[in-house]
Amino acid sequence: MSSDKKSDKTKVIAALMDWHRHNGRHALAWRHTRDPYRILVSELMLQQTQVARVSVKYEKFLVRFPTLKALANADRADVLRAWQGLGYNSRAVRLHALAKAMASTGLPQRREELLKLPGIGPYTAGAMIIFAHRKPSLSVDVNVERVLGRVFWPPTTVPARKEVDALALDLITKVPAPHHWHAALMDIGSAVCTARKPKCGLCPLYAYCRTRGTRPETIGRTPKQSKFHGSVRWWRGQILKLLLAAPVPEQHLLHRIKEAPDVEEQDRYEAALTALKAEGIVKERRGKLQV
Helix, strand or coil, X not given: CCHHHHHHHHHHXXXXXXXXXXXXXCCCHHHHCCCHHHHHHHHHHHCCCCHHHHHHHHHHHHHHCCCHHHHHCCCHHHHHHHHCCCCCCHHHHHXXXXXXXXXXXXXXXXXXXXXXXXXXXXXXXXXXXXXXXXXXXXXXXXXXXXXXXXXXXXXCCXXXXXXXXXXXXXXXXXXXXXXXXXXXXXXXXXXXXXXXXXXXXXXXXXXXXXXXXXXXXXXXXXXXXXXXXXXXXXXXXXXHHHHHHCCECHHHHHHHHCCCCCHHHHHHHHHHHHHHHXXXXXXXXXXXXXX
């Protein structure tokens, strides 16, 4: 590696850390704990859910289930009730299953062991090592990939994921506080180096950025989500909302949600209910569906 490239990395680290000291999201509750369980809860909640929504639910969830053992001993329906409003309820089911599996031993401290647990992928495993144990680890999501891809590669080049991973791991090993560095990457990706309209004029990395406002769409691009209302995800949420309130006979469930559904709506409802049954979230007991 040339001395210029090493110098660029040093300058990028210094500029981003200085920006983060003054502009980071330091008020987020999960930024003020090293408890692996609390960090795990925050990371799973933040998967495909906006920070503002997680901020409202995070503390309430931890009041209800303050420890891994408390969560493990809870009824799954209670966990799903506490999760309502965050969407993607299968995350709550996986978190509950993980708690039951690890309640007696606690969460592992090595990335390789964390990756064996239900619901924990490479990003979450790395984030837990970084935030709970304050150690460097590989943790690259779409935000990190986008920021690093724009700063270190020219507009005409789309780096391979393994190249971005290698750079991310190299950078985080150069900083004295890996948790602050990773938080800084996440925060600038959220506030400045955004997916669709990056605010390059406000970016502390502009002087070192190879892209400077001309971004390849394929680097760290977040696919636009389809309309939520009426989607299979929406039907999943409506089914769970009803069944968490009380068991319902299957023949009445659809019309409790919508009195006169059309054919497409019936198809989405069936897809949602079939998936919930397959995942073991919804079961039939004594002629009624329940969670």
